[in-house]
Structures are given as C-alpha cells and as structure tokens.
Amino acid sequence: MKKHNFSAGPSILPQEVFEKASQAVLNFNNSGLSILEISHRSKDFIAVMEEAQALALELLGLTGKGYQALFLQGGASLEFLRIPYNLMKENGKAAYLDTGTWASGAIKQAKAFGETVVVASSKDDNYNFIPKGYEIPTDIDYFHCTSNNTIFGTQMKEFPKTDAPLVCDMSSDIFSKDIDYSQFSIIYAGAQKNMGPAGTTLVVIKEEILGKTGRNIPAMLDYSQHIAKESMYNTPPVFAVYTSMLTLQWLKNLGGVEAIEKMNETKANLLYKEIDRNPLFKGVAKAEDRSLMNVTFTLNNEEHQPIFDELWKAAGISGLNGHRSVGGYRASIYNAMPLESVQVLVDAMKELENKI
Amino acid sequence: MKKHNFSAGPSILPQEVFEKASQAVLNFNNSGLSILEISHRSKDFIAVMEEAQALALELLGLTGKGYQALFLQGGASLEFLRIPYNLMKENGKAAYLDTGTWASGAIKQAKAFGETVVVASSKDDNYNFIPKGYEIPTDIDYFHCTSNNTIFGTQMKEFPKTDAPLVCDMSSDIFSKDIDYSQFSIIYAGAQKNMGPAGTTLVVIKEEILGKTGRNIPAMLDYSQHIAKESMYNTPPVFAVYTSMLTLQWLKNLGGVEAIEKMNETKANLLYKEIDRNPLFKGVAKAEDRSLMNVTFTLNNEEHQPIFDELWKAAGISGLNGHRSVGGYRASIYNAMPLESVQVLVDAMKELENKI
Structure with missing residues (x-):
C-alpha cells in the first residue's frame, strides 16, 4: 500500500x-x-x-x-x-x-x-x-x-x-x-x-x-x-x-507557482485549523511565521503519544516524527503532497480526540 | 531493442x-x-x-x-x-x-x-x-x-x-x-x-x-x-x-575483483586481437600500456568511416565514437559489458574487412 x-x-x-x-x-x-x-x-x-x-x-x-x-x-x-x-x-x-x-x-x-x-x-x-x-x-x-x-x-x-x-x-x-x-x-x-x-x-x-x-x-x-x-x-x-x-x-x-500556491494554502489551512481547534495539540511556530511547507506541532500531554503514534501509523502515514531539536511532530506538506493525505492526518488527530 | x-x-x-x-x-x-x-x-x-x-x-x-x-x-x-x-x-x-x-x-x-x-x-x-x-x-x-x-x-x-x-x-x-x-x-x-x-x-x-x-x-x-x-x-x-x-x-x-579481472582480460584480448589482426584498423595507445577498460583505435583509411559507422550502428552498438581530443573510436568495455557485446563489435570490424 x-x-x-x-x-x-x-x-x-x-x-x-x-x-x-x-x-x-x-x-x-x-x-x-x-x-x-x-x-x-x-x-x-x-x-x-x-x-x-x-x-x-x-x-x-x-x-x-x-x-x-x-x-x-x-x-x-x-x-x-x-x-x-x-x-x-x-x-x-x-x-x-x-x-x-x-x-x-x-x-x-x-x-x-x-x-x-x-x-x-x-x-x-x-x-x-x-x-x-x-x-x-x-x-x-x-x-x-x-x-x-x-x-x-x-x-x-x-x-x-x-x-x-x-x-x-x-x-x-x-x-x-x-x-x-x-x-x-x-x-x-x-x-x-x-x-x-x-x-x-x-x-x-x-x-x-x-x-x-x-x-x-x-x-x-x-x-x-x-x-x-x-x-x-x-x-x-x-x-x-x-x-x-x-x-x-x-x-x-x-498551472505553475500560482496554482500550487493556492493548493499549498488549502492544505496548510486544513492542518493548522485542526491544530488550533483540537485541544490535544498545539503549534510550535509563532502563528504569523508558520510555514506552509513544514507544520510543526506537539501534543499537550505527552502521555497521549503512544496512542497517537499508533493511530497515524495505522492510517498509512510515515515520516511524521519531529526533528530531534524540536521534538513532537512535523508534517511536511510539500508541493507533491495531495490534500487527501493531509485529510488522513487531520482525521487521525480527530480520532485521538474521540478516543481520549 | x-x-x-x-x-x-x-x-x-x-x-x-x-x-x-x-x-x-x-x-x-x-x-x-x-x-x-x-x-x-x-x-x-x-x-x-x-x-x-x-x-x-x-x-x-x-x-x-x-x-x-x-x-x-x-x-x-x-x-x-x-x-x-x-x-x-x-x-x-x-x-x-x-x-x-x-x-x-x-x-x-x-x-x-x-x-x-x-x-x-x-x-x-x-x-x-x-x-x-x-x-x-x-x-x-x-x-x-x-x-x-x-x-x-x-x-x-x-x-x-x-x-x-x-x-x-x-x-x-x-x-x-x-x-x-x-x-x-x-x-x-x-x-x-x-x-x-x-x-x-x-x-x-x-x-x-x-x-x-x-x-x-x-x-x-x-x-x-x-x-x-x-x-x-x-x-x-x-x-x-x-x-x-x-x-x-x-x-x-x-566472484569479486578476481573473477571480473579474468572476464575483463578475455574481453580486452578479443578486441585488441582483432585490432592487431585486421589490416583496416590500428590501436592508439602504446601496446604495453593498453587499457583493459577503454580500447582506443582508428581506421587506417578515413574513407572507410561512413561504411564502418553504418555497420556498427546497424548492429545495435552505441557510444563508440572516440573523444574529440583523440578521434577515431573508443570501445569502453567496463565490468558490466558482456563478452557477447564485444563479439558484436569484433564481428562488425570483420564485416568491414569483407566489404572493402
């Protein structure tokens, strides 16, 4: 798969x-x-x-x-x-x-x-x-x-x-x-x-x-x-x-950079919106400087980590662990990342909220 | 092909x-x-x-x-x-x-x-x-x-x-x-x-x-x-x-370098033997310093070039032209080159002799 x-x-x-x-x-x-x-x-x-x-x-x-x-x-x-x-x-x-x-x-x-x-x-x-x-x-x-x-x-x-x-x-x-x-x-x-x-x-x-x-x-x-x-x-x-x-x-x-920019904004907005809405997560970067390419976030309660890791891995997601100098999670959503994959991640975050 | x-x-x-x-x-x-x-x-x-x-x-x-x-x-x-x-x-x-x-x-x-x-x-x-x-x-x-x-x-x-x-x-x-x-x-x-x-x-x-x-x-x-x-x-x-x-x-x-050395010698010998035998060709490098990897040779008579080029191209050979600073031909017969391909080149050289 x-x-x-x-x-x-x-x-x-x-x-x-x-x-x-x-x-x-x-x-x-x-x-x-x-x-x-x-x-x-x-x-x-x-x-x-x-x-x-x-x-x-x-x-x-x-x-x-x-x-x-x-x-x-x-x-x-x-x-x-x-x-x-x-x-x-x-x-x-x-x-x-x-x-x-x-x-x-x-x-x-x-x-x-x-x-x-x-x-x-x-x-x-x-x-x-x-x-x-x-x-x-x-x-x-x-x-x-x-x-x-x-x-x-x-x-x-x-x-x-x-x-x-x-x-x-x-x-x-x-x-x-x-x-x-x-x-x-x-x-x-x-x-x-x-x-x-x-x-x-x-x-x-x-x-x-x-x-x-x-x-x-x-x-x-x-x-x-x-x-x-x-x-x-x-x-x-x-x-x-x-x-x-x-x-x-x-x-x-x-459609070039103009077209991809719109798609990148849609993807990033979907994910940042969930980070800001979901009480289990918080963003790492200052809101006004947030990257549309690399979305860094952490769990508010580290005890939820094993459950969340199991959820996103079961959903077929890979490469979500944050860099060692930041910790938490990093979702890199470059040009080639489909919106559907970002939705799969957002769904896993919602699922964690339902489970806790 | x-x-x-x-x-x-x-x-x-x-x-x-x-x-x-x-x-x-x-x-x-x-x-x-x-x-x-x-x-x-x-x-x-x-x-x-x-x-x-x-x-x-x-x-x-x-x-x-x-x-x-x-x-x-x-x-x-x-x-x-x-x-x-x-x-x-x-x-x-x-x-x-x-x-x-x-x-x-x-x-x-x-x-x-x-x-x-x-x-x-x-x-x-x-x-x-x-x-x-x-x-x-x-x-x-x-x-x-x-x-x-x-x-x-x-x-x-x-x-x-x-x-x-x-x-x-x-x-x-x-x-x-x-x-x-x-x-x-x-x-x-x-x-x-x-x-x-x-x-x-x-x-x-x-x-x-x-x-x-x-x-x-x-x-x-x-x-x-x-x-x-x-x-x-x-x-x-x-x-x-x-x-x-x-x-x-x-x-x-x-079998490692020992095995490939024997195969490389066989390939190079086959080609150098034909260069030395065939009256239409001559080698470029001094015999004692000849490379087993890159075999450089020329036609004795440049007028034969169009016919020879047609022959080796028809045989499915590519990349045989010599470097601009030497001219003529260069057959690179690296490790991965099969003996059969060298034979195809030798056959094209013999065919030229038969045609002339």
Missing part, C-alpha cells in the same frame, strides 16, 4: 514522476538505453538539461531577465561555501539572518572568509519565529537569508529591501508560491523537497553580480565556470536532473 | 541493477515508498549506506585495515580540490604524474595550493603511453596518479614505490582487477563507470593520513568531517548510493 509520506526531505514527489523515472531507468526515450547509462554529452541528455534549466527560470518568472540556472552537486551545504567564495570581496563583509540550523550553518562557512554580520537571530527561542525590524548594513557585499526553516516550521513571508545582492536558501519552499523572484540575486535549493531526488542543487544566479571579488576561486566552486560550461563543467548527476525536469514539467502542467 | 552500450561514462551497468533500481523507484524494499522519497535518516537507507561502504572495502580487500569508504558528491573533479586541501601541508609540496586530461586537471587544482611537481608527462605524445622510470621527490606530502586514462585508452599496470602517501584517481578502472589496494592511502572514483550512475564519488581513505596539514578546511571539503558523520554530513545522493550498492552486490556475487 502506498504510504502518506510526510518526510521533511528527501520527500514525496508526484506519483507520475516516480512512474516516468522508473520507466526511464529501464528504457529512456525509447532509446534502448537506461537513463543511468546514457552519456551526459548525448543529444538526448543535453535536451533534458536545457529543458530543466528553462523550466526552472520560467516557473520562477525569471526568463530573459539575466539569470542562469545551474544543476550542481553537493547540496545546499556546498553552496554555503560557494556563496562567500563568489560574492565576498577580499576584506569584504556579508550580512546574514539567523533563522535556524541551516542558516546558522551558512553563517559558519561565511565567517571563515571574512567579516560576517548576523543582523538578527531567533536562536534564543529555539528558532520558533522569524526576526523582523532588523537593520541591514549598507557596506556589505551581499545579504543572505533562508526562506523556510524545515526543522522549526517557520517561513519568511516578506523579504527585506537592501541595495546589496539578496541571496536566499530556498531549499524547502522553492516553487511553492508566487512571489517576485527577481528581488533575489542568487536563489539556491537542494532538489530533495519540491524538485527532485537528493543529489542535485538548483542555483539560480543573476549573472551580472559575478566576477567582482578579486578572489582566485577553485574551478568547481566558481559559478562563472559552471555557467560557461552550461552546467556541465564535469559529469552532472544525470538521473537527479532528469527527475527534477519531470517534476518541473508536472508543476508547469498544473 | 537493448543497445550494446560502449559509452565511456556514464556507462553500462548490469541489467539486473537497472531492473532492481527501476523497481525501487516505484516501491523500495516493499515499504510503500519510492527510493526517491525515503529519508536518508531512515533505518532502511542507513542500511544501504552501510552495506555500500562495507562492500566497497571488502571488494578492494581493505576491510579491517584502517580505511574508511565515503560516498560523496561533486565527481572526481571536486576530489581534485579535496586532495590538496586534506593532504598538502601549509608551504608543503606534492608530486603528480601527468597521464591525461584528468590527471592534468588534478594538477591544476593542486598548483593553486602549493608547490606541485610533475614527475613525468606523456602530453607531447597526446598521452598515448604511461611514463615510467621517473623519480619521485622524497620531501613530498603525497604522490598522485591516475590509474586509467579514459580518453586515451592507457592504464597503469604497476604503481611506483614511495614513502609518501599514494593517492590514485581510479574513476575508470576501480573494481576491475585484483591488485594490492593497500598500497594506496586514498583511492577515489566517480561512480559512473564501474560502480553506478553519475552523482556520487567513492573515496576510500586510510584514516591515519588525515589531520596533518595545519590547514583550516571548509566542512564540506574536509574528509575527517565526512568520516565523523559516516558519509552523511549532509543529505547524501540516496539513489546513486543505492544503485552503487546494487552494482557492488552484483560484483560480489560474481
């Missing part, structure tokens, strides 16, 4: 993507070859890479606006290093917003490069809100933030205005809503939430901001070299790019 | 690996979840990672000898950078053997770190042989070589003796023969030839050689940090690791 997969990442993808990807492992494009054995220099794969890049820009509304899309390896963690390498001048300065474990990881890497100002942090409250009203220095090379905090279930609803390039780690909410993506100079995202399997990272770059640091950047860490080689500086992760392309095709056919 | 795939990489994998991987994309381990949507922290995936690591060490004969196996991202090209970062002391020195395009790429990255001695090079002869009789300095931090040169079709049959740690890029011949792998301190290999799909790199490290440089290494480039996190410093490329595990299982069931 197919599970209702609430995992935080790697996470659910559309069922049609699983079916097409499975078929391509046996026979890709009716070529008599598996997608796993084709040359990345073959016409068929170059077409895949080009379509994935074009779809990424199109869905973000960035086509023809001076942006390049790269499918790299190493996860968002390697971008934590590439960002300062490519943007922080020698003796330069960067500013970061600290909204969680991953934001904090990005800050750590930047500090090894140069002056790194943390403009605000919600760490003292275990990152259960998004800081606001902070000031961003004017003499910085870039400002970095994390749009959605997978572990804590918070999400930025607005982004600050700054004259410096705005860099955003969107690993867990890219392609989930219709915002002005052109306010960012760099957007990056590990594929394994809203885009594809683990193994590739989408990096979208406004090309004009590169080449200004005076640093000697190692080839594999240099965005300009990856752009010059059209995202094939070395062998790309063929299958992960292919599966990402399938997911982006699915999203486009569905 | 299934093709005879002679691609240099990504390249052929065993048919049973394609079938199992395809099934796991639909339903992994009968879990009701796709291998693409499972958490890398799930019990089932941790078991996959551990088995892949254990099999890699076992097949190389390195179990219990102080080695660790990592499945990283970024391809061999990122290891070109990690190697000097982790092994070259501040103001240190390394020695490299230049046997081809990839060796040369590794040298370029090392030079940005410190003194890098190239002990010998076959570049002036378009890398058609493996230099021998060179001297390795004694005051180096490590010696680096490339065991098999995919583009040029040469392969090292012996490795030099040195007191310094021996580091080897085995991307295109790892697991292909039974040698003493314990002579190396670091072995690394992009998966996409003998191990799995593009998207992960196996790095096998003698742990005692780490931590001696005095350098401040960024987390994602630091082998010690990846070892401490058991190859899950961040989300690993789940599917690429799973598929690599399947291929290593296949190799073990077949």
Whole structure:
C-alpha cells in the first residue's frame, strides 16, 4: 500500500514522476538505453538539461531577465561555501539572518572568509519565529537569508529591501508560491523537497553580480565556470536532473507557482485549523511565521503519544516524527503532497480526540 | 531493442541493477515508498549506506585495515580540490604524474595550493603511453596518479614505490582487477563507470593520513568531517548510493575483483586481437600500456568511416565514437559489458574487412 509520506526531505514527489523515472531507468526515450547509462554529452541528455534549466527560470518568472540556472552537486551545504567564495570581496563583509540550523550553518562557512554580520537571530527561542525590524548594513557585499526553516516550521513571508545582492536558501519552499523572484540575486535549493531526488542543487544566479571579488576561486566552486560550461563543467548527476525536469514539467502542467500556491494554502489551512481547534495539540511556530511547507506541532500531554503514534501509523502515514531539536511532530506538506493525505492526518488527530 | 552500450561514462551497468533500481523507484524494499522519497535518516537507507561502504572495502580487500569508504558528491573533479586541501601541508609540496586530461586537471587544482611537481608527462605524445622510470621527490606530502586514462585508452599496470602517501584517481578502472589496494592511502572514483550512475564519488581513505596539514578546511571539503558523520554530513545522493550498492552486490556475487579481472582480460584480448589482426584498423595507445577498460583505435583509411559507422550502428552498438581530443573510436568495455557485446563489435570490424 502506498504510504502518506510526510518526510521533511528527501520527500514525496508526484506519483507520475516516480512512474516516468522508473520507466526511464529501464528504457529512456525509447532509446534502448537506461537513463543511468546514457552519456551526459548525448543529444538526448543535453535536451533534458536545457529543458530543466528553462523550466526552472520560467516557473520562477525569471526568463530573459539575466539569470542562469545551474544543476550542481553537493547540496545546499556546498553552496554555503560557494556563496562567500563568489560574492565576498577580499576584506569584504556579508550580512546574514539567523533563522535556524541551516542558516546558522551558512553563517559558519561565511565567517571563515571574512567579516560576517548576523543582523538578527531567533536562536534564543529555539528558532520558533522569524526576526523582523532588523537593520541591514549598507557596506556589505551581499545579504543572505533562508526562506523556510524545515526543522522549526517557520517561513519568511516578506523579504527585506537592501541595495546589496539578496541571496536566499530556498531549499524547502522553492516553487511553492508566487512571489517576485527577481528581488533575489542568487536563489539556491537542494532538489530533495519540491524538485527532485537528493543529489542535485538548483542555483539560480543573476549573472551580472559575478566576477567582482578579486578572489582566485577553485574551478568547481566558481559559478562563472559552471555557467560557461552550461552546467556541465564535469559529469552532472544525470538521473537527479532528469527527475527534477519531470517534476518541473508536472508543476508547469498544473498551472505553475500560482496554482500550487493556492493548493499549498488549502492544505496548510486544513492542518493548522485542526491544530488550533483540537485541544490535544498545539503549534510550535509563532502563528504569523508558520510555514506552509513544514507544520510543526506537539501534543499537550505527552502521555497521549503512544496512542497517537499508533493511530497515524495505522492510517498509512510515515515520516511524521519531529526533528530531534524540536521534538513532537512535523508534517511536511510539500508541493507533491495531495490534500487527501493531509485529510488522513487531520482525521487521525480527530480520532485521538474521540478516543481520549 | 537493448543497445550494446560502449559509452565511456556514464556507462553500462548490469541489467539486473537497472531492473532492481527501476523497481525501487516505484516501491523500495516493499515499504510503500519510492527510493526517491525515503529519508536518508531512515533505518532502511542507513542500511544501504552501510552495506555500500562495507562492500566497497571488502571488494578492494581493505576491510579491517584502517580505511574508511565515503560516498560523496561533486565527481572526481571536486576530489581534485579535496586532495590538496586534506593532504598538502601549509608551504608543503606534492608530486603528480601527468597521464591525461584528468590527471592534468588534478594538477591544476593542486598548483593553486602549493608547490606541485610533475614527475613525468606523456602530453607531447597526446598521452598515448604511461611514463615510467621517473623519480619521485622524497620531501613530498603525497604522490598522485591516475590509474586509467579514459580518453586515451592507457592504464597503469604497476604503481611506483614511495614513502609518501599514494593517492590514485581510479574513476575508470576501480573494481576491475585484483591488485594490492593497500598500497594506496586514498583511492577515489566517480561512480559512473564501474560502480553506478553519475552523482556520487567513492573515496576510500586510510584514516591515519588525515589531520596533518595545519590547514583550516571548509566542512564540506574536509574528509575527517565526512568520516565523523559516516558519509552523511549532509543529505547524501540516496539513489546513486543505492544503485552503487546494487552494482557492488552484483560484483560480489560474481566472484569479486578476481573473477571480473579474468572476464575483463578475455574481453580486452578479443578486441585488441582483432585490432592487431585486421589490416583496416590500428590501436592508439602504446601496446604495453593498453587499457583493459577503454580500447582506443582508428581506421587506417578515413574513407572507410561512413561504411564502418553504418555497420556498427546497424548492429545495435552505441557510444563508440572516440573523444574529440583523440578521434577515431573508443570501445569502453567496463565490468558490466558482456563478452557477447564485444563479439558484436569484433564481428562488425570483420564485416568491414569483407566489404572493402
């Protein structure tokens, strides 16, 4: 039986993507070859890479606006290093917003490069809100933030205005809503939430901001070299790019970020409404900063845990346990999660109330 | 119709690996979840990672000898950078053997770190042989070589003796023969030839050689940090690791490197014998340095090219064109290539002779 997969990442993808990807492992494009054995220099794969890049820009509304899309390896963690390498001048300065474990990881890497100002942090409250009203220095090379905090279930609803390039780690909410993506100079995202399997990272770059640091950047860490080689500086992760392309095709056919945003709001509202209504549960994140992607909540009485765990497991739900640094539960309801699966979870929560 | 795939990489994998991987994309381990949507922290995936690591060490004969196996991202090209970062002391020195395009790429990255001695090079002869009789300095931090040169079709049959740690890029011949792998301190290999799909790199490290440089290494480039996190410093490329595990299982069931070496010799002998016998063809690499993995050859008369190309394509062969820097043909006959497919190629070569 197919599970209702609430995992935080790697996470659910559309069922049609699983079916097409499975078929391509046996026979890709009716070529008599598996997608796993084709040359990345073959016409068929170059077409895949080009379509994935074009779809990424199109869905973000960035086509023809001076942006390049790269499918790299190493996860968002390697971008934590590439960002300062490519943007922080020698003796330069960067500013970061600290909204969680991953934001904090990005800050750590930047500090090894140069002056790194943390403009605000919600760490003292275990990152259960998004800081606001902070000031961003004017003499910085870039400002970095994390749009959605997978572990804590918070999400930025607005982004600050700054004259410096705005860099955003969107690993867990890219392609989930219709915002002005052109306010960012760099957007990056590990594929394994809203885009594809683990193994590739989408990096979208406004090309004009590169080449200004005076640093000697190692080839594999240099965005300009990856752009010059059209995202094939070395062998790309063929299958992960292919599966990402399938997911982006699915999203486009569905109506793009505008359509998925409505569906994501419906799903999140259904679940948050139950958390707020059901006297056995409470939400973790501050209401105004609640994430539409990762819904964190706890039981008011821990003694109910064994009964609730039995209920949701019996309902075919998996991946609901919270991250160890928060505890409780986390329902990740990414783009590919059907409303019906969220309803199954809500029903389990109601059933607990009836049983107690 | 299934093709005879002679691609240099990504390249052929065993048919049973394609079938199992395809099934796991639909339903992994009968879990009701796709291998693409499972958490890398799930019990089932941790078991996959551990088995892949254990099999890699076992097949190389390195179990219990102080080695660790990592499945990283970024391809061999990122290891070109990690190697000097982790092994070259501040103001240190390394020695490299230049046997081809990839060796040369590794040298370029090392030079940005410190003194890098190239002990010998076959570049002036378009890398058609493996230099021998060179001297390795004694005051180096490590010696680096490339065991098999995919583009040029040469392969090292012996490795030099040195007191310094021996580091080897085995991307295109790892697991292909039974040698003493314990002579190396670091072995690394992009998966996409003998191990799995593009998207992960196996790095096998003698742990005692780490931590001696005095350098401040960024987390994602630091082998010690990846070892401490058991190859899950961040989300690993789940599917690429799973598929690599399947291929290593296949190799073990077949009898390991000893068994595959005999099969690889049989395949290579069949093809080289025809190249040497057939008056229409000649080999590219010096005979004593011929690779058992990548067989490079040309037509003596270029006018025969259209007829030969038609013949092998009609026989269901793909991926036979040589690399642009060598020309002619390249038959990559990795572990998973069946003898029958090599026979199909030999038959096409004989058929050309009959037609001319």
